Amino acid sequence: MTSCHESPLPRRRKLSICLTIVAISAIFLPLGGCQDGPLYALKAVNPWFVMKEWREDEAFGITDHERRNQLASLAESIEHLPEERQKYWSAHLAQIMANDQSAEMRRLAVLASGKIATAGDAIALVEKGLDDDSMKVRMEACRALGRIDDEESSRMLAAMVGTESNQDVRNAAIASLAQHKNPISVNSLRLALADRNPATRDLTMQSLRGVTGKELGNDPDVWIAELDKTSDEMLNGSSTLMR
Structure with a gap:
């Protein structure tokens, strides 16, 4: 006659499974730290968890x-x-x-x-x-x-060209000087023509085209010679380069 009670063997198997789960959890739990347990990495890549956390953020504010x-x-x-x-x-x-x-x-x-x-x-x-x-x-x-476009802005940009150590920021200042058609801009760009970086020299000549309205080619020495020749006129604001 079959007993209606559960046999001891299945109970032992269940106990064994439970102990195994506990042991695995004990191994991985410290790895979770304060990041919401051992399944944190799964949450990070699961869109459902991401959207859930986003909605919870919105509930608390912007x-x-x-x-x-x-x-x-x-x-x-x-x-x-x-x-x-x-x-x-x-x-x-x-x-x-x-x-x-x-x-x-x-x-x-x-x-x-x-x-x-x-x-x-x-x-x-x-x-x-x-x-x-x-x-x-x-x-x-x-x-x-x-x-x-005013002299104060021109001076700030000229200072960035002269002192900024990051090449990308310096190039941004050189490009912006193209919009400032005044002697401050021309003098700053004249100094930038001596930069050792070919890309910066090319950018400087492009800005000088915008400031002066002139096309003197792609040789920095040609630009330097022309700018030096007319430097006195530019300082007086009457240079033919800026007409």
Whole structure:
């Protein structure tokens, strides 16, 4: 007669399986650390877990992704806003430049600042970007100064050309000087023609074409000779090179 009670053998097998699971967990649990257990890596590559965590972030407030999109939208539209709204946003942009740990957010703040109609407000914010630790923020600041055609911006760009150690940032300053048709820009570019990097020399000659409106070929020595010959006239603001 078959007993309705479970035989001892299956119970021993179940116990053995349970002990095996516990042993495996004991091995992998320390590897999980504070990253949500041993299955953390699986969560990181599983879209369901990613979306779930994203939704939980949104439940607590705005996400970094949303903040980035909103600031990018502001950078595209701020130049079309009334002056009082530009002044309102410039205060928020200054806070981002001073406090935000994200280099991308600071870059977008500089981009937006460079499009503010009131040059005084824009220059103060963009100038902070020139001293930023991030290369891409400094590059954005150089590009922003290229859109602000005044002597103060020209001097800032000339200083970056003369002192910046990062070649990409320096090239951004050289390219922006093409928009500044004044002796400060010409003199700065004249010095940059001595750069040992061929790409930088080519870029400098391209900027000089924009500043002077002249085409003197691709030989830096030809440009240097012509610029040196007319340097006195350029300092007086009457050089034929800039007509």
